[in-house]
Amino acid sequence: MRGAHSLSKLFKNIFIAWLSCTFVFSIVAAFTYVHQKETAKSNLVTVASRIVSDINKEFVVVDDTLKHAIHLSPNCDPEGLHHMRRLVFENPGMSEIGIVDSKGKLVCNSFGQLTPPVNTSAPIKKPGLRYYGPIITDYLELPAFVLARTRDDGYEVNVLMPDHWLKSMLDISAHHNTDFAALVDNSTGVPVFLNGKYALPIRQKLFPTANSRAVEGLFDDEKVKFAYVAAIPSLPQMSLIIAKNDEQLVSLGWLWLVLWSVLYCASWVGLTLLLISYDKRQLSSKTQILRALANDELFNVYQPLVNAEVPSIVGVEVLIRWRHPLEGVLGPAYFVPEAERDGTILDISIAQVENAVRDLTDILVAQPDFKVSFNVNGLLLGSKRYIDALLAAKNQISSLTIELTERDVLTQAQTKTVLTELKRAGIEIAIDDFGTGYSGLQYLQSFPIDLLKIDQSFVASIGLDTLQSPVLSAVIDMAEKLDKKLIAEGVETQAQARYLKSRGVNVHQGWLYFKALELPQLQREIGKVLDNKRAA
Numbered sequence: 001m002r003g004a005h006s007l008s009k010l011f012k013n014i015f016i017a018w019l020s021c022t023f024v025f026s027i028v029a030a031f032t033y034v035h036q037k038e039t040a041k042s043n044l045v046t047v048a049s050r051i052v053s054d055i056n057k058e059f060v061v062v063d064d065t066l067k068h069a070i071h072l073s074p075n076c077d078p079e080g081l082h083h084m085r086r087l088v089f090e091n092p093g094m095s096e097i098g099i100v101d102s103k104g105k106l107v108c109n110s111f112g113q114l115t116p117p118v119n120t121s122a123p124i125k126k127p128g129l130r131y132y133g134p135i136i137t138d139y140l141e142l143p144a145f146v147l148a149r150t151r152d153d154g155y156e157v158n159v160l161m162p163d164h165w166l167k168s169m170l171d172i173s174a175h176h177n178t179d180f181a182a183l184v185d186n187s188t189g190v191p192v193f194l195n196g197k198y199a200l201p202i203r204q205k206l207f208p209t210a211n212s213r214a215v216e217g218l219f220d221d222e223k224v225k226f227a228y229v230a231a232i233p234s235l236p237q238m239s240l241i242i243a244k245n246d247e248q249l250v251s252l253g254w255l256w257l258v259l260w261s262v263l264y265c266a267s268w269v270g271l272t273l274l275l276i277s278y279d280k281r282q283l284s285s286k287t288q289i290l291r292a293l294a295n296d297e298l299f300n301v302y303q304p305l306v307n308a309e310v311p312s313i314v315g316v317e318v319l320i321r322w323r324h325p326l327e328g329v330l331g332p333a334y335f336v337p338e339a340e341r342d343g344t345i346l347d348i349s350i351a352q353v354e355n356a357v358r359d360l361t362d363i364l365v366a367q368p369d370f371k372v373s374f375n376v377n378g379l380l381l382g383s384k385r386y387i388d389a390l391l392a393a394k395n396q397i398s399s400l401t402i403e404l405t406e407r408d409v410l411t412q413a414q415t416k417t418v419l420t421e422l423k424r425a426g427i428e429i430a431i432d433d434f435g436t437g438y439s440g441l442q443y444l445q446s447f448p449i450d451l452l453k454i455d456q457s458f459v460a461s462i463g464l465d466t467l468q469s470p471v472l473s474a475v476i477d478m479a480e481k482l483d484k485k486l487i488a489e490g491v492e493t494q495a496q497a498r499y500l501k502s503r504g505v506n507v508h509q510g511w512l513y514f515k516a517l518e519l520p521q522l523q524r525e526i527g528k529v530l531d532n533k534r535a536a
C-alpha cells in the first residue's frame with residue numbers, strides 16, 4: 001500500500017515536471033521561432049536590397065555608356081567603331097553595342113557594319129533607359145537581354161547583356177535556402193531573368209507595382225512563402241523579387257535540435273528530482289517530528305501568569321520546546337510552522353495537553369484554581385480528537401484557557417459552534433496577541449470570548465512616544481466596557497508593570513517576572529510561593 005503510494009507520488013512528480021517543462025519550453029520555443037522567422041525575413045530584405053544595389057550600379061554604368069554613345073554615327077565609321085569597341089571592352093557585363101535606325105533596322109554594332117541590316121523592332125519614342133528581352137542573338141547563341149535608349153534623332157542605341165552576367169548577380173545558392181530570385185517586368189510580373197522556380201501569390205496582386213514591398217501567404221506552387229519585391233531605381237520598368245518558403249525561413253540545424261532536446265530532458269529530470277527531494281524533505285520533517293514525539297523529545301515549558309498586585313503565580317501559559325538530539329533545545333519557531341503545514345501539530349498538541357495534565361497534577365491539587373492556558377489554532381479547533389483531549393483535561397484543570405488569534409477565530413467556519421461547546425464545558429476563551437489583527441471588533445460580541453491578551457508590542461510602547469501608545473489605553477477602556485478580562489503579555493520593566501496596574505490590568509506575563517520555565521523550576525517557584533503563604 002505504502003509502495004503504491006510512493007509510486008503514485010513519483011508518477012505525479014514526473015508528470016508535474018513534464019507539464020511544467022513542456023509549458024516553459026513551448027513558450028520559449030514559440031518566442032524563438034517567431035524571433036528567428038522575423039530575423040530571416042529581415043535578412044531576406046537585406047539580401048534583396050544588396051542585390052538591387054549591385055544591379056543598379058551596373059545599370060547606371062550601362063546607362064552612362066548609352067548616354068555617351070548618343071552621338072555615334074550609324075554609318076559605322078572606324079572612329080565610331082573604335083569608340084563602341086572600347087566601351088564594350090571596358091564593361092564586362094556588355095556583349096555588344098548596337099545602333100538601330102528609326103525603322104527598326106540594326107545597322108551597326110560593335111562588331112561592324114551589318115549588310116544587309118538586321119530587322120528588329122522600331123525604337124519606342126520615349127526618353128530614359130528601357131529594357132527588352134530575353135532574346136537569343138544569332139551569333140552569340142546565348143540568352144541575353146537588351147538595355148536601350150532612343151536618341152533625339154529617332155535612332156536607338158542599345159547594349160546586349162548576356163544572362164550569365166545576371167546569373168552571377170542572382171545566384172540563389174549563395175543565399176542560404178532561398179527559393180527563387182527573379183528580375184521581373186513591373187507591369188506584367190513576367191520574369192526577364194529567373195533563378196529557381198518562379199511563383200506568384202494566390203490571394204494578393206503583386207503586379208503592376210512601382211514600390212518595394214513584402215508579401216506573405218500562399219503562392220501558386222501551393223507553398224506558403226515570404227517574398228520581397230525591390231524596385232530598381234535606374235530602371236523603373238523592372239524589379240527584383242526574391243522569395244523563401246515558410247519552412248526555409250526557420251531552419252533548425254540538427255545540433256540545435258539535439259541541444260534543445262538535451263536541455264529539455266535535463267530540465268525535466270532536474271525538476272523531477274527537485275520535486276522528489278522536496279517531498280522527501282516534507283516527509284522527513286514530518287517523520288522527524290513524529291519520531292521526536294515518540295522519543296519524548298518534545299516537552300512543555302510553562303511561563304507563569306503573575307498577579308502583579310500580590311505578586312503571586314496564578315497560572316501558566318503552556319509553551320512547546322524540542323530537545324533536539326543534535327541541535328539542542330529548539331523554540332516553537334523552528335518546528336511549529338512546519339508542523340502546522342504537515343498536520344503533525346495535531347499529534348503535538350494532543351500530547352502537550354496530556355503532558356501538561358500529568359506535569360501539573362501536584363500544583364493543581366495544591367492550587368485548584370490554577371490557570372492553565374494552551375495555544376490553539378484553527379486546525380486544532382476543527383479536530384474532534386483535540387477537542388476531546390481538551391474536554392478530558394478540563395476534568396483535571398478547572399481553570400483551563402485556550403488562546404486563539406483573531407485570524408483563527410474569524411477564518412474557520414465552524415469556530416463559533418466549537419467555541420460555544422468549549423465555553424459550555426467551562427473552558428475560557430482568550431484572544432492572543434490582541435490588537436495586532438486588522439479585523440473589526442464586532443466578533444468580540446458575537447463570539448464567546450472571555451479574555452484578551454494584550455500584545456507585547458503595546459506593552460513595549462508604554463512610556464514611549466510611538467504609534468501604539470494611545471492604542472493600549474483604548475484597548476484597556478474597551479475591554480472594561482465590553483466586560484472582558486485582560487492579561488498583559490511581554491511585561492519587561494517595572495515602569496510597564498506600574499502603568500498596567502494603575503490602569504487596573506493586574507495579571508501580567510513577562511520576563512520581568514519569569515521566562516518560560518521547565519517543570520522542576522516551575523515547581524520550585526510555586527513551592528516558594530506556597531511556603532511564603534504558609535509562613536504568613
Ligand SMILES: Nc1nc2c(ncn2[C@@H]2O[C@@H]3COP(=O)(O)O[C@H]4[C@@H](O)[C@H](n5cnc6c(=O)[nH]c(N)nc65)O[C@@H]4COP(=O)(O)O[C@H]3[C@H]2O)c(=O)[nH]1
Nearest residue numbers: 319320331332336375376432490491492509510511512516
Ligand atoms: N520578548 C519577550 N518575549 C516574551 C516575554 N514573555 C513571554 N515572551 C514570549 O512570547 C511568547 C508568548 O507566546 P505566544 O504569544 O502564545 O506565541 C507563541 C505561540 O504562538 C507559539 N507557540 C508556542 N508554543 C506553542 C504550542 O505548544 N502550540 C502552538 N500551537 N503554538 C505554540 O509560538 C509563539 C512563541 O512562543 P515562544 O517562543 O515560547 O515565546 C513566548 C514567550 O517566551 C517577554 O517579556 N519578552
